[in-house]
Ligand code: SF4
């Protein structure tokens with residue numbers, strides 16, 4: 001290495017260091033350059049469409065099971081029973097938020113927009129179980145099931161009564177066809193509640209069919 | 223550079239560098255055999271982050287796999303998202319609306335910037351200068367803000383969809399993007415003044431771990447690591463996909479300006495220059511973006527035809543190729559992912575021989591590896 | 599110390615019956631305590647300032663939670679370090695492992711003894727002042743080496759070896775860069791060196807401006823001394839991103855605290871030496887502090903000295919947060935190929951200058967030109 005290169009090296013080192021130090025000095029003395037956000041006192045503005053915790057408005061949820069199917073990591077589970085008006089009634093809806101990766105696929109797929117992202121992002125708990133969000137309290141599930149079953153039974157009784165009334169009407173008229181109609185109506189009334197639990201089972205295999213419903217329907221069958 | 227060790231033989235020592243080490247960029251374990259400070263052998267031991275992403279792909283549907291691509295390279299999730307979407311679209315021959323393609327290019331290039339920022343920042347931190355790292359993080363935060371506005375998340379975006387993107391840009395997004403570009407471009411000069419041409423930094427990088435062009439090609443390096451060796455190969459130019467042919471940008475290659483062609487400094491500089499090119503692409507895309515729908519009609523129970531497809535795209539860490547076989551059901555039959563970082567690790571043992579321990583850190587940083595891509 | 603004891607005994611009649619050596623001993627303990635308190639306070643505050651400066655430079659805030667504006671952060675840190683469990687690795691060499699932090703701490707703390715804080719404020723005005731500092735701070739390297747060896751950790755060992763190589767190599771340029779000040783003052787005593795920069799020339803009386811060679815000397819000293827204190831860009835023994843944390847990787851609790859304190863102590867010593875040897879020490883520009891009453895003179899000079907020293911510390915922090923780290927071989931090359939030859943050339947230059955111009959500096963000549 002020649003003397004010139006040697007000196008050049010030194011000069012270059014000094015110059016580049018000085019350049020760098022000028023930049024750091026500028027940041028050092030300029031208070032406007034501080035970008036720290038003093039969380040939790042200060043918070044950033046959460047944009048619309050932020051994918052935070054999930055929230056299900058169970059009033060509008062139709063228990064269609066789409067979200068359960070689309071979730072890649074199976075963190076949603078729901079249980080539903082067929083109500084008196086043939087619609088599914090939710091009796092539990094849980095999201096394991098500790099497992100959820102906030103991918104938003106479930107929200108995108110929800111046909112009635114009942115499942116939505118909130119802007120929440122803070123949660124701390126000491127037990128893993130606390131991370132499962134129950135949108136319907138676990139205690140309420142049997143109650144809902146019982147209520148739905150009662151409603152279904154009532155509707156069935158009503159339908160049967162109606163059919164019976166019709167049937168009663170028919171013999172007075174004395175035609176054979178009328179008797180046939182009454183028979184069909186009766187059978188339908190008896191059949192309807194029996195078929196339903198099976199359908200519910202197919203749709204949500206993880207949702208066990210509740211005892212009381214089965215028992216009542218069994219009675220009905222007889 | 224190599225240091226003569228034959229003059230004063232000493233006993234060799236085996237050191238485990240990682241899997242918990244500040245500079246291995248994750249859970250990489252390097253088994254170093256050193257003679258004092260000189261590394262005689264450095265064997266990377268991978269697999270600490272293996273999650274079976276390819277196997278998972280065979281279990282979930284095409285749409286459900288999208289969030290998993292976020293985890294393929296979490297610093298460039300947008301690129302991986304889009305790579306998956308492009309592959310499935312190629313397989314099923316789905317036409318994507320133009321606006322969606324433009325949005326994809328915008329987010330891919332923004333993500334390239336943010337990924338290269340991390341590469342730049344963590345590299346300088348590895349070299350002992352902590353300040354540029356925080357500057358880089360500061361700029362990256364702005365990109366994250368943009369993405370948060372666009373798709374609601376800051377790291378695992380899950381933005382692309384088969385047939386388009388998950389949602390149109392919210393009002394103000396494109397303006398905000400332009401604002402960011404205006405803010406960001408001068409910062410690159412600042413980085414160069416602050417650290418890139420700093421004498422110590424140059425000395426740490428120049429002539430270290432030189433990879434000649436033929437060797438880089440032979441070992442299958444891609445992305446900035448290949449271009450650092452002076453090979454002007456960029457899939458965006460050489461095998462154009464999406465709307466890339468519509469943009470005017472340059473392929474950055476190493477020039478050997480401070481040392482030998484293909485050394486750590488070249489690889490580093492390629493990334494810095496690529497950020498500038500990405501800014502240029504985003505500017506053009508924002509100016510040209512057409513109106514229209516952002517999502518093609520894809521049936522909910524999407525079943526691609528029987529067949530296979532291989533699609534490769536230019537991700538920040540090299541070429542990400544996805545090979546997909548479909549048997550006509552909702553799940554892929556087989557999925558194979560080729561990632562840049564994994565392939566780069568092949569040459570690691572070769573180039574680190576005879577370097578110092580500090581150089582091993584420099585080499586890992588200059589490859590800009592990311593562990594989820596290596597282990598998948 | 600004995601002189602002070604005699605004057606004390608003379609001043610306070612009550613002490614007349616006490617043997618002189620007792621008074622001297624007590625005085626020594628008292629002075630040591632004062633210096634220790636100062637050193638600890640400086641080290642605490644220094645760590646806080648370091649983090650604040652880092653925050654400012656890095657576009658963030660830095661510690662601001664403990665006390666007003668984070669002022670008490672160092673106390674919290676200190677309490678934490680003291681209360682933490684002191685872990686000794688199972689396979690460590692226990693005796694050496696325990697001993698190492700004390701070597702390091704004593705090495706840096708002992709140097710405080712000869713720091714000329716004020717016109718009369720110096721624990722011991724040794725006539726070998728600079729020599730003593732150089733010798734005592736070398737103790738640090740033994741501590742670091744022991745720590746690296748005793749931890750039984752390969753990273754720590756590498757850190758220790760690096761530290762030893764580094765400090766040994768940089769001791770030479772540090773010493774050579776300080777000699778010009780010694781030549782000008784004609785004494786190794788730091789007080790004498792400071793006094794030689796007084797007079798009515800103001801800041802131009804400083805050795806820094808004495809002649810071009812001393813000017814360069816200052817920068818050479820400053821660069822080399824940064825290496826001696828293991829500051830970035832020369833923080834190889836710790837090298838967070840390479841050696842994880844270097845020689846102190848296995849230390850925890852108060853033993854780690856001692857390393858930490860020593861680091862800041864070293865920083866102050868370097869700044870103090872630079873101030874004393876090149877920046878006029880406690881001299882107040884255009885003013886002779888000796889003419890003031892003892893107490894005011896000392897207070898004023900103490901203030902001036904500390905201001906200069908702290909400014910130097912700040913610059914060191916500034917450099918630390920700007921530059922990347924050198925590699926081991928580059929570090930050695932920098933010392934042997936650049937700093938050592940340059941300091942020698944410089945030393946030669948200063949000697950020739952003093953010979954040719956009979957000890958007069960440029961400002962002095964200009965002053966005499968104008969009468
Ligand atoms: S956000 Fe994703 S992971 Fe979370 S529940 Fe919905 S689909 Fe499952």
Ligand code: SF4
Nearest residue numbers: 061062064065067110
């Ligand atoms: S997709 Fe929506 S409506 Fe259907 S079950 Fe889920 S939350 Fe309820």
